Amino acid sequence: MFRFFRPCLSLFAGFVLSLELSAATPVIIIDPGHGGSSTAGSLSSRSNSSPNNATSPGGLKEKDLTLEFSKILHDEILRQASGKGTRVGVLLTRQDDWNLNFIERAEIANRPDTACVISIHFNADGGGNAKGSLALISARERNANYAADEAFGKALAEACNAGVRQFLPSSRSRGVITDGHLHGGLGSNFFFQMAKHKEIRSVPKCFLEVEFIDNPAVEKALLKSGREEKFRVISRSIAEFLVDWVESGGR
Numbered sequence: 540m541f542r543f544f545r546p547c548l549s550l551f552a553g554f555v556l557s558l559e560l561s562a563a564t565p566v567i568i569i570d571p572g573h574g575g576s577s578t579a580g581s582l583s584s585r586s587n588s589s590p591n592n593a594t595s596p597g598g599l600k601e602k603d604l605t606l607e608f609s610k611i612l613h614d615e616i617l618r619q620a621s622g623k624g625t626r627v628g629v630l631l632t633r634q635d636d637w638n639l640n641f642i643e644r645a646e647i648a649n650r651p652d653t654a655c656v657i658s659i660h661f662n663a664d665g666g667g668n669a670k671g672s673l674a675l676i677s678a679r680e681r682n683a684n685y686a687a688d689e690a691f692g693k694a695l696a697e698a699c700n701a702g703v704r705q706f707l708p709s710s711r712s713r714g715v716i717t718d719g720h721l722h723g724g725l726g727s728n729f730f731f732q733m734a735k736h737k738e739i740r741s742v743p744k745c746f747l748e749v750e751f752i753d754n755p756a757v758e759k760a761l762l763k764s765g766r767e768e769k770f771r772v773i774s775r776s777i778a779e780f781l782v783d784w785v786e787s788g789g790r
């Protein structure tokens with residue numbers, strides 16, 4: 540289906556600009572995972588994005604939470620960059636409840652000024668007891684950028700979890716895991732599509748799994764009352780890391 544969709548890039552000063560921008564401004568790509576009501580892409584072309592994976596005990600869907608969280612994170616990055624005078628752009632791959640296949644997500648991320656690619660997700664383990672934030676990266680055997688991805692993912696998961704712990708003190712950062720277990724050892728189709736683009740092959744890329752939303756304790760602590768403000772506090776912690784990372788020459 541044709542979409543009237545053109546991603547808009549926002550700069551720290553709050554302007555929304557077209558995609559043409561000075562290459563001197565690093566751009567953080569925020570990808571809200573999932574979306575819409577049907578699978579986008581196909582397994583055979585390794586482009587399939589499921590509409591939703593995790594659901595909370597009360598019925599909150601991961602695809603809605605990823606979008607809500609990503610919009611707040613977008614605003615927090617720009618707010619902090621503005622305060623510190625750091626030049627940075629933020630680009631969301633989707634801004635509404637639609638799904639994009641992984642080819643489309645990779646094409647949006649494929650820019651000469653991309654500094655990093657972060658796909659936002661919420662986790663579930665099926666047991667309802669797990670807690671913690673983690674980053675998922677492409678496995679070493681397929682990833683020339685493994686060391687940088689690992690360092691970036693670890694710091695990102697820790698920054699996220701520092702925010703989460705304000706509301707759920709028993710949560711911990713689980714650090715970094717790799718995609719080696721996915722698709723029979725082939726790894727994530729998201730990273731497979733991203734790796735096709737030379738421009739972004741050497742920038743840090745990861746999934747950030749904010750928390751396990753099938754855990755009733757996580758749902759109660761984070762997702763019910765005051766969710767927007769809680770997401771803002773968590774996003775502030777992530778944005779502090781990201782803006783410092785860009786400022787220190789992350790790319």
Ligand SMILES: [Zn+2]
Binds near residue numbers: 572573592593660661
């Ligand atoms: Zn997900």
